[in-house]
Amino acid sequence: MTPQPPKNRDKSADAEGRSAGRPGSGSARAGRWTDLARPPLNEHSLRRGMLRPGSLWSALDVVAATGSTNTDLAERAAEGTAAEGAVLVAEEQSAGRGRLDRHWSAPPRSGLFFSVYLTPRVPMARWGWLPLLTGVATAAALSREAGVDTALKWPNDLLVIVGGAERKAGGILAERAGQGVVIGIGLNVTLSEDELPVPTAGSLTLAGARSTDRDILLRAVLRSLEHWYREWQAVDGEPAASGLLEAYATGCATLGRSVRAELPGDTEIVGEAVAIDGDGRLVVATAGGVQRPIAAGDIVHLRAADAGEAG
Incomplete structure (x- = not known):
């Protein structure tokens, strides 16, 4: 992820009171x-x-x-x-x-x-x-x-x-x-x-x-x-x-793929994912030759047909 690490999951006790406040409560029920x-x-x-x-x-x-x-x-x-x-x-x-x-x-x-x-x-x-x-x-x-x-x-x-x-x-x-x-x-x-x-x-x-x-x-x-x-x-x-x-x-399946980056504010970028930069951002090259670093967003891997239609 990039500059701002995100968030994760909520936590609440179940009906029997099994919660994170009771370490080991899952060990002997x-x-x-x-x-x-x-x-x-x-x-x-x-x-x-x-x-x-x-x-x-x-x-x-x-x-x-x-x-x-x-x-x-x-x-x-x-x-x-x-x-x-x-x-x-x-x-x-x-x-x-x-x-x-x-x-x-x-x-x-x-x-x-x-x-x-x-x-x-x-x-x-x-x-x-x-x-x-x-x-x-x-x-x-x-x-x-x-x-x-x-x-x-x-x-x-x-x-x-x-x-x-x-x-x-x-x-x-x-x-x-x-x-x-x-x-x-x-x-x-x-x-x-x-x-x-x-x-x-x-x-x-x-x-x-x-x-x-x-x-x-x-x-x-x-x-x-x-x-x-x-x-x-x-x-x-x-x-x-x-x-x-x-x-x-090396292990990133996104690189080299056609992608659609759905960004905050209901905007999107379509192009090829070409690199991860020094800040951990995904760099997307658009059809116009512009390379856009993406810091946060939802990435969709596109099939060749999808990429062609988007372009």
């Missing part, structure tokens, strides 16, 4: 094994594996259900009760939001829905790279652990191939909170075709993943995110020096 094909996350094992001396991750809580991990973690950050490296995971989100306040929903334990809190020590002008960095880290982890080729759609979507077509399997959303940024990741893991919220959605299972063990996948994503975050901070957030710019451009 009678209904945790209601779907044997979707076992709960092992909070104890995750903490033991991730909360080590010298690690970026300082706390890890798993809750049974909530509205939005981003909203809950942002509240903790605002209150000063969340340190850098705090991770909040929900087995189910009842009021998940994506970009532009779009609704995000999925069955309990069918995916990974979590947020992390980071306080970058780099110039604030470069904080807009954090969602793109998170995309690179997540895609790399999924490729390695699940064996699924995951591409990035600018600015924050995770794409997989299902039946020869691109499908959105996840998204990333960030918002300022406290002294840092809360970054939320939503990833469809075991959703079947009839559980998808929209026909254009996908999941790791539908993409042929060799592993859908959510504990393993969550650890892999967090380790990959820590690696990229440290590399990026080590060079003061400079995207080229850290390798982030090259990695994002």
